[in-house]
Amino acid sequence: MKSVNIPAIAVKRLSLYARNLALLDQKGVEVVSSAGLADICGVNPAQIRKDLGYFGQFGIRGVGYYVKELLFEIRKILGLEKEWRLALVGVGNLGSALLGHAQLLNQGYTFVAAFETDPKRIGMQIGDITVAPVKAMKRLVMEKGVEIGVIAVSPRWAQQAADKFVKAGVRGILNFAPVQLQCPSALHVENVDFTRKLDMLCYRLTLND
Amino acid sequence: MKSVNIPAIAVKRLSLYARNLALLDQKGVEVVSSAGLADICGVNPAQIRKDLGYFGQFGIRGVGYYVKELLFEIRKILGLEKEWRLALVGVGNLGSALLGHAQLLNQGYTFVAAFETDPKRIGMQIGDITVAPVKAMKRLVMEKGVEIGVIAVSPRWAQQAADKFVKAGVRGILNFAPVQLQCPSALHVENVDFTRKLDMLCYRLTLND
DNA sequence: GTATGTGAAACCGTTCACAGCA
DNA sequence: TGCTGTGAACGGTTTCACATAC
Numbered sequence: 332m333k334s335v336n337i338p339a340i341a342v343k344r345l346s347l348y349a350r351n352l353a354l355l356d357q358k359g360v361e362v363v364s365s366a367g368l369a370d371i372c373g374v375n376p377a378q379i380r381k382d383l384g385y386f387g388q389f390g391i392r393g394v395g396y397y398v399k400e401l402l403f404e405i406r407k408i409l410g411l412e413k414e415w416r417l418a419l420v421g422v423g424n425l426g427s428a429l430l431g432h433a434q435l436l437n438q439g440y441t442f443v444a445a446f447e448t449d450p451k452r453i454g455m456q457i458g459d460i461t462v463a464p465v466k467a468m469k470r471l472v473m474e475k476g477v478e479i480g481v482i483a484v485s486p487r488w489a490q491q492a493a494d495k496f497v498k499a500g501v502r503g504i505l506n507f508a509p510v511q512l513q514c515p516s517a518l519h520v521e522n523v524d525f526t527r528k529l530d531m532l533c534y535r536l537t538l539n540d
Numbered sequence: 541m542k543s544v545n546i547p548a549i550a551v552k553r554l555s556l557y558a559r560n561l562a563l564l565d566q567k568g569v570e571v572v573s574s575a576g577l578a579d580i581c582g583v584n585p586a587q588i589r590k591d592l593g594y595f596g597q598f599g600i601r602g603v604g605y606y607v608k609e610l611l612f613e614i615r616k617i618l619g620l621e622k623e624w625r626l627a628l629v630g631v632g633n634l635g636s637a638l639l640g641h642a643q644l645l646n647q648g649y650t651f652v653a654a655f656e657t658d659p660k661r662i663g664m665q666i667g668d669i670t671v672a673p674v675k676a677m678k679r680l681v682m683e684k685g686v687e688i689g690v691i692a693v694s695p696r697w698a699q700q701a702a703d704k705f706v707k708a709g710v711r712g713i714l715n716f717a718p719v720q721l722q723c724p725s726a727l728h729v730e731n732v733d734f735t736r737k738l739d740m741l742c743y744r745l746t747l748n749d
Numbered sequence: 750g751t752a753t754g755t756g757a758a759a760c761c762g763t764t765c766a767c768a769g770c771a
Numbered sequence: 772t773g774c775t776g777t778g779a780a781c782g783g784t785t786t787c788a789c790a791t792a793c
Contacts, residue, residue: 338762339740346739350718364774373720377764377777384776392770392775409739410746424637431633440738479741502748503741505734509559511582519744521737525714528730529649530555530618531548532688532712535728537619539711547784573752585752586786593754601753601792 341382345405347372348379352402364395411439418444418477418501420492421484422452422462425507429483430457443475448488465495472499479503486510493520550591554614556581557588561611573604620648627653627686627710629701630693631661631671634716638692639666652684657697674704681708688712695719702729 351371355363369376383389383401386408390396406412419426422445430442446465447453455462463471471477480496482489482504489508496504503519506512509526560580564572578585592598592610595617599605615621628635631654639651655674656662664671672680680686689705691698691713698717705713712728715721718735 340762342743343736343740345743346736349739350735351720366774371720375764376774377766378762380774380776381763388776390775393773394771395774408743410742411739415738415742424633424640428633428637439742478745479738503745505738505741507734511560511580519741521741523732523734523737525716525732526559527552527555528732529624529688529714530558530620531552532714532728532730533619533624533648534551534554534617536687536712545783549784575752584786586755586788587784589752589754590785597754599753602751603793604752 337385341385342409344372344374344378344382345409347374348382349402349405349409349411352398352405355398356402360398362395363398363401365390367395406439413439415440415479416443416475416477417441417479417481417505418446418468418472418475418496419481419483420446420465420468420496421482421488422447422455422457423483426481426483427457429481429507430460442481443477444471446471465492468495469499472496472501477501479505482506482508482512484508546594550594551618553581553583553587553591554618556583557591558611558614558618558620561607561614564607565611569607571604572607572610574599576604615648622648624649624688625652625684625686626650626688626690626714627655627677627681627684627705628690628692629655629674629677629705630691630697631656631664631666632692635690635692636666638690638716639669651690652686653680655680674701677704678708681705681710686710688714691715691717691721693717 348368351368365376365379369379372379387404389401389404417440419429419442426445430445442460445457445460445462446468447462448465452462453464478501480501480503482492482496484492486508489506489510490512493504493506493512493514497514497518504512504514504521506520506522509524512520514520557577560577574585574588578588581588596613598610598613626649628638628651635654639654651669654666654669654671655677656671657674661671662673687710689710689712691701691705693701695717698715698719699721702713702715702721702723706723706727713721713723713730715729715731718733721729723729
């Protein structure tokens with residue numbers, strides 16, 4: 332692995348490559364060139380080679396990349412070899428969707444706990460998980476070895492949810508609420524914010540008028 | 541408005557500024573400096589001034605920006621003065637969450653139709669909307685003047701959903717399925733992909749080990 | 750005095766082009 | 772020959788620094 336600083340955006344693309352390599356593998360494709368993969372992913376072939384170059388040499392000159400092997404290597408780089416334990420706070424429609432989806436979409440992720448403040452929802456059984464009160468967060472996060480907290484509450488309560496996750500000892504947060512969370516810098520936060528994407532769409536549609 | 545090419549990333553930040561200006565406005569703050577807003581948004585003050593500079597001059601030297609006025613101007617730039625009519629395909633948990641959330645989160649967006657293939661869901665009433673069969677998409681999109689299609693189906697069916705939206709005549713698509721959609725280049729597509737965000741989180745957590 | 754607006758500089762990421770190797 | 776791996780060139784974005792205006 333190179334010692335230069337690896338751009339976050341390159342890592343993000345690795346995830347894209349992994350997804351499309353998995354699709355190629357499912358189709359029985361054994362070898363792919365950077366040009367072939369680039370075509371599928373909608374990026375420049377040199378981009379792929381450069382992105383991979385940050386982490387090592389995975390191809391064979393004159394041939395390309397073995398699909399299974401490259402997929403394995405990228406998953407190793409991303410840290411997806413192990414199982415990641417997630418906890419959810421906010422078991423509304425969005426939260427329920429996440430409980431149902433995440434493990435299907437990407438092997439390696441498992442929700443092991445879900446939290447709510449709404450008494451009507453506490454105790455509900457969703458798959459393997461019993462919805463617990465937020466008060467039990469610290470205990471359950473420790474007991475179940477939760478590493479990543481997922482926030483799917485309304486913007487109004489997102490900061491409090493984040494604070495509770497921090498106190499409970501999670502190392503990373505995936506935040507679906509459209510707010511800037513204030514968190515200790517050691518904590519890793521990723522925001523999923525579709526309202527900004529919608530706004531961009533409107534801007535581009537408005538330009539075309 | 542300047543005639544130079546405006547970077548998409550600058551437009552995306554306008555949306556962030558708008559959200560935080562709205563919060564300031566709610567708190568009764570009347571004037572804010574680029575430094576003050578930058579602090580809240582987590583960006584560099586010069587960045588804000590430059591971003592705004594693409595579109596005009598909205599501040600007063602020595603003073604700052606009037607919150608209400610700047611918010612209004614940004615919303616105008618983004619095309620958020622009008623009401624945008626959305627249609628949803630895929631009324632699962634995620635779709636239901638969107639039907640309930642989007643209009644709350646950001647004034648200006650309204651879902652006017654929802655589509656499904658699952659016969660069990662067709663006919664369901666969710667708020668003002670009756671879930672319609674996908675077959676009725678073309679007719680309803682025209683009748684209701686839908687401009688943006690929102691895809692919340694499984695990856696397996698996302699491309700078909702997109703094709704149907706295109707045929708029905710939507711101008712933009714907000715896609716929640718983790719797949720690259722193949723669409724006519726005239727169409728505007730934005731992807732919301734939390735699996736890649738999760739992968740990034742894992743990479744960063746793995747680095748810290 | 751203070752904060753905006755904006756050229757210029759610094760920085761970063763992408764793409765090119767070709768050496769190196771199967 | 773064909774495709775990877777990578778230094779170099781390019782283009783775009785961010786930040787600086789200061790003239791300008793209130």
